[in-house]
Amino acid sequence: MPRPTDLLQTHPALSLLRLAALSAGPDGMLDDETLELMFEQVEGGALSLIAASDVWPELARGLMGRTPSNMFRALYASGALMEVLPDVAGVFGVPQIADDPPQVDIGQHLLRVLDEAALCGAPLPVRFAAMAMHVGKSDSPPEHLPVHYRHVERGRPRIEAMCARFQVPADCRELALLALAECERVHRVGEVRAGPVAALLARMGAFDHPERYAQLMTLCACDYRAYGGHAPRDYPKAALLGVALQACAGIDASTLDADALQDARAAAIATAFRSERWSDSQA
Template structure:
């Protein structure tokens, strides 16, 4: 069990008290463990006093990074949420706590609690910062889904994109973190639904997520989706079957002569030829249909 941090009162007396609170919360994600109730009460009082009103988000970003890259990132965000500070610092994230989402095992989860489990799994896997940041913010569009639709979140991508973009602008988030967060917003759930029955949508998905031209980004998305998968139910050590499936599909496309297929064709014709060749190769590897329209 993690030890509890019981800081001296002076630990909160900083030039900027808001940054002092974030530093304490970030340190709780490290080896020393959770903040104690007395400290959380003190933070709550500071939040109520309005210390976050004048906080410079750009100055707060390094504190968020410190917590995200800690051994147990959930400790930081639980402390911020329970003290009311998360609503001041990251309202886009605070808003998803208590919001249900459909799942398979269990059949429904609290999005906020789920993302905390994803963060800790990402830490266990020693995932890089873009993966952890994407895990934190990719559900931003689900906080205000119409109640009659819950636990399903229709059109959350359209709502989430401007929120993530505004958040990244506010904090000065690095481009690689922003890009992966937006990619995860659009594609993570599609990765979870990918099927070997239809090769065409698999080829199209691989292209959209950068598997052919942005391998590092693709790898980080697979890490994120794996952590998300393992955060459900009793899966903390299980392999992620969709990552293996997409790996097989990607390998099947490795020998395709893209230059030859593109020669003498317009850009649109070349893209279609390459996509068809990839779908054909994937269908052979999957022993499935060559092509079937529609997104996964």
């Protein structure tokens, strides 16, 4: 790793992000002296000198590191996270409902999800989506916490703006928006009603975008395992949706209109689940 003082003196803006990104690699966490130097540079306005187009390569480098959480810890400790990713910084300290314990800090949970994604060798879109999908929860009304009503509506324009600012690749943007809309629904899915399951699979691209669907399921599994008491269990909802998807495998979509196709898939899933076919509620 380059010496921190060399980087900070020669490239004060880029070096902040480079040092943080490198800390996600094999060399590990930055020491207190380096973090103090980074903090001084942030306080001095160094990040105002860097173009957004130069930020993304360093973020991607850190996201793809062995321990991505180290990059975010360094950015947070130095004050750089609020400058570079204010919407992500905003979720630290915000509570979210969980099982055991009954609440988690969203920012700390995000770090655990990122490290789970690294452990399973997840690609960049999964890691970016893990970073971005909670940004609508930073300003949920205090009276509703730890529940986050309408966070999807707040999160969508923030993710879109972040992607536009940093020129994030399209596959990262698409998966982040999909995760925002569907990840919590995946966690809640059950086998009692087959119709909403068929609709959920279609929305997630299970039938026509299998790679994106697989990435979303990887993200959901990492999110599940990041909660206390779950790691390293298998993700039960992935198995359930796998049964539903397999039940639909023999249906020829080219011979049916949209309504008939939805009916056929719901019927096939109901048979596989031995459950009811329709429900007015969404998965």
